[in-house]
Amino acid sequence: MMAPSGALQTPPVPAGPPAGDFLRVERLTKRFGEVNAVDDVSIAIAKGEIFALLGSSGCGKSTLLRMLAGFETPTSGGIQLEGREISGLRPYERPINMMFQSYALFPHLTVWENIAFGLKRHGQAKERVAQQVERMLGLVQLKPYSQRKPHQLSGGQQQRVALARSLALEPRLLLLDEPLGALDRKLRAQTQFELHSIIKSVGVTCVLVTHDQEEAMTMADRIAVMSAGRFLQVGAPREIYETPATRFVADFIGTVNLFDGTLVEDEPGHCVIQTPAGRFYVSHGITGVLGQKLSVAVRPEKIEISLQAPERTDANCFRGDVVEGAYFGASSLYRVALADGTKLQVSVPNSERHGAVIKVGAAVYAYCSPESLVVLTS
Amino acid sequence: MSLTESLAESIAGSAYTAAPRRWLDRLLHRNWGRTAVIALPYVFLVLFFSLPFLVVLQISVSEAEGVKFKSLWDYADGTLSLHLKLANYAFLATDRLYVNTYISSLRFAAACTVICLAIGYPFAYFMTKARPTLRPILVMLVSLPFWTSYLLRIYAWKGILDDRGVVNNLLLALHLIDEPIKMMYTPFSMTIGMVYTYLPFMILPLYGTLVKADPRLLEAAGDLGTTPWKAFWLITVPLSKAGIIAGSMLVFIPCVGEYVIPELLGGPQTLMIARVLWEEYFSNNDWPMASSVAVSMVALILLPLVLFNRYQTDVRGEGADAAAPAGGPR
Numbered sequence: 001m002m003a004p005s006g007a008l009q010t011p012p013v014p015a016g017p018p019a020g021d022f023l024r025v026e027r028l029t030k031r032f033g034e035v036n037a038v039d040d041v042s043i044a045i046a047k048g049e050i051f052a053l054l055g056s057s058g059c060g061k062s063t064l065l066r067m068l069a070g071f072e073t074p075t076s077g078g079i080q081l082e083g084r085e086i087s088g089l090r091p092y093e094r095p096i097n098m099m100f101q102s103y104a105l106f107p108h109l110t111v112w113e114n115i116a117f118g119l120k121r122h123g124q125a126k127e128r129v130a131q132q133v134e135r136m137l138g139l140v141q142l143k144p145y146s147q148r149k150p151h152q153l154s155g156g157q158q159q160r161v162a163l164a165r166s167l168a169l170e171p172r173l174l175l176l177d178e179p180l181g182a183l184d185r186k187l188r189a190q191t192q193f194e195l196h197s198i199i200k201s202v203g204v205t206c207v208l209v210t211h212d213q214e215e216a217m218t219m220a221d222r223i224a225v226m227s228a229g230r231f232l233q234v235g236a237p238r239e240i241y242e243t244p245a246t247r248f249v250a251d252f253i254g255t256v257n258l259f260d261g262t263l264v265e266d267e268p269g270h271c272v273i274q275t276p277a278g279r280f281y282v283s284h285g286i287t288g289v290l291g292q293k294l295s296v297a298v299r300p301e302k303i304e305i306s307l308q309a310p311e312r313t314d315a316n317c318f319r320g321d322v323v324e325g326a327y328f329g330a331s332s333l334y335r336v337a338l339a340d341g342t343k344l345q346v347s348v349p350n351s352e353r354h355g356a357v358i359k360v361g362a363a364v365y366a367y368c369s370p371e372s373l374v375v376l377t378s
Numbered sequence: 379m380s381l382t383e384s385l386a387e388s389i390a391g392s393a394y395t396a397a398p399r400r401w402l403d404r405l406l407h408r409n410w411g412r413t414a415v416i417a418l419p420y421v422f423l424v425l426f427f428s429l430p431f432l433v434v435l436q437i438s439v440s441e442a443e444g445v446k447f448k449s450l451w452d453y454a455d456g457t458l459s460l461h462l463k464l465a466n467y468a469f470l471a472t473d474r475l476y477v478n479t480y481i482s483s484l485r486f487a488a489a490c491t492v493i494c495l496a497i498g499y500p501f502a503y504f505m506t507k508a509r510p511t512l513r514p515i516l517v518m519l520v521s522l523p524f525w526t527s528y529l530l531r532i533y534a535w536k537g538i539l540d541d542r543g544v545v546n547n548l549l550l551a552l553h554l555i556d557e558p559i560k561m562m563y564t565p566f567s568m569t570i571g572m573v574y575t576y577l578p579f580m581i582l583p584l585y586g587t588l589v590k591a592d593p594r595l596l597e598a599a600g601d602l603g604t605t606p607w608k609a610f611w612l613i614t615v616p617l618s619k620a621g622i623i624a625g626s627m628l629v630f631i632p633c634v635g636e637y638v639i640p641e642l643l644g645g646p647q648t649l650m651i652a653r654v655l656w657e658e659y660f661s662n663n664d665w666p667m668a669s670s671v672a673v674s675m676v677a678l679i680l681l682p683l684v685l686f687n688r689y690q691t692d693v694r695g696e697g698a699d700a701a702a703p704a705g706g707p708r
Binding site for chain 2: 069070071090091092096097098100101104105106107108117118121122165166169
């Protein structure tokens with residue numbers, strides 16, 4: 001179950017020089033054989049922003065990240081970092097560092113040597129290297145572990161070493177490849193916040209790749225939902241969740257009830273859609289043609305159910321039978337079968353300890369407000 | 379309760395009662411099938427290596443008496459006397475010929491190991507860079523020479539390196555030389571033969587470790603500002619240390635004791651311990667002397683092996699000594 005969470009509360013991105021001009025990706029394409037792994041993608045990322053590429057495996061997010069790092073050469077398009085074209089540079093020439101999936105720590109080196117690796121390669125003075133490594137160890141709270149080898153550390157500690165190693169060179173851009181993917185669920189939730197606060201405290205601009213929507217939503221200022229090498233929607237977590245642009249995005253992020261129907265009324269302030277399940281009155285207008293086929297989306301937590309009929313039953317109200325119920329503690333999830341056979345998912349918060357219980361088999365009214373509905377045309 | 383009482387109880391509770399019970403438990407719950415499988419190679423080694431070696435050891439310290447050897451001990455007048463003739467060993471350590479032969483054997487073996495490593499490392503490295511579908515074929519090609527007799531392959535080198543061999547004939551035909559170059563029966567021909575024979579033993583363990591290398595480590599090194607060439611030396615080579623050591627042992631140890639190749643391809647300049655050994659046994663018929671040469675050779679080879687084993691246990695034991703300082707044996 002996906003709660004409608006936004007990114008962590010952080011000070012807004014400073015409105016410096018033209019926002020979104022720090023990292024610019026222009027019409028970037030990567031072709032493998034006949035397949036476009038990344039297909040004509042453009043983005044602009046602001047300084048200090050955390051930008052997440054979210055998608056299922058094979059959507060091209062990792063290829064895009066690897067092109068930013070320099071491990072893949074773009075078939076066409078450009079990458080500019082602070083106005084400088086970098087797509088022709090080798091990985092070791094870019095002011096970019098990456099935290100690899102499952103970390104890729106050097107197994108034969110200690111934590112200290114791992115973090116110092118990049119600093120030594122850049123020919124920094126011994127004292128400067130030691131100073132920076134100590135600073136990084138402090139940042140990720142691993143000072144007591146500096147002389148251990150990676151295999152002597154827990155998964156969470158390894159993850160922090162990897163972060164320290166990628167931050168040690170003070171990169172202009174930090175890339176994170178599935179940063180929490182190798183951690184178990186409980187640890188992940190905790191590490192998510194830690195990672196976020198470290199990155200924000202350092203102030204580095206960051207592009208992260210994940211298939212985990214919760215991770216993307218807690219970590220990122222903006223999310224790009226990717227599929228088949230393209231961006232389907234780019235926006236703040238709240239925007240993507242509350243106003244998905246397409247059926248795919250609505251379905252990919254969280255749970256959604258989708259109703260296919262036709263547009264029967266379209267005014268500036270509202271529109272009405274007729275579906276086999278019933279009439280939907282939506283509080284926003286769309287620029288469509290009457291009779292157009294489209295869909296209405298509504299999140300499970302935005303539907304209410306009750307045994308009594310609500311005040312208005314002419315629209316956004318459906319009768320049905322509860323066919324399944326699951327108690328999750330904080331909320332309960334019900335599946336309601338409507339007259340036309342549609343199964344509606346409804347999430348009800350358990351705000352009272354001994355509130356009224358709706359049993360499986362009960363005939364209920366399910367209703368939602370016009371504001372909670374989103375019309376999707378594609 | 380007094381201190382002695384509690385002490386006695388703790389001893390009784392832990393050592394006196396628990397230990398035999400644990401021992402009995404282990405005996406009863408032992409997986410005998412497993413034990414048999416593990417014991418089999420041990421039995422084989424004891425029967426066909428340890429026992430014969432003890433016989434050789436015995437001969438090396440006994441006095442020859444015609445075709446027989448004097449008993450190592452006798453018991454008379456209530457006195458057990460032991461007769462260990464150490465003169466052979468003393469002679470070995472002082473005689474120029476033996477000392478020089480040992481040193482020469484070690485030098486040839488070391489040279490062969492270094493050459494095998496120099497050829498084998500890039501070879502194994504590029505094998506791992508081949509397409510995954512091609513790799514099993516390459517591994518098979520490396521082990522292909524094992525399919526023909528080792529003796530035949532050594533003889534074949536005679537045909538190549540002889541004064542009237544392939545190489546000399548070719549060079550003569552091209553008028554690059556006026557008279558054949560002497561290659562056979564020199565350190566050169568023997569080294570070629572040994573490198574050729576033992577190269578697969580270097581390549582295969584190296585390939586085994588290199589193929590497991592994580593390519594993302596090299597990417598990470600590149601990402602942190604390392605050129606591919608430096609990353610090779612800083613990441614690939616240190617991480618293939620186990621393969622380098624295993625391959626070097628597999629080449630070095632048999633090279634020290636190699637007999638056939640020095641016999642067939644070597645000459646007067648190539649003193650090798652195994653040939654001396656053969657002469658002592660079968661030309662001089664001095665079995666005690668020959669045996670002491672053999673025992674010294676085993677001791678000489680055992681040393682690097684023991685060091686290698688210690689290194690291996692260090693590598694495996696690393697997880698346990700979490701508090702150990704960095705470094706350790708490099």
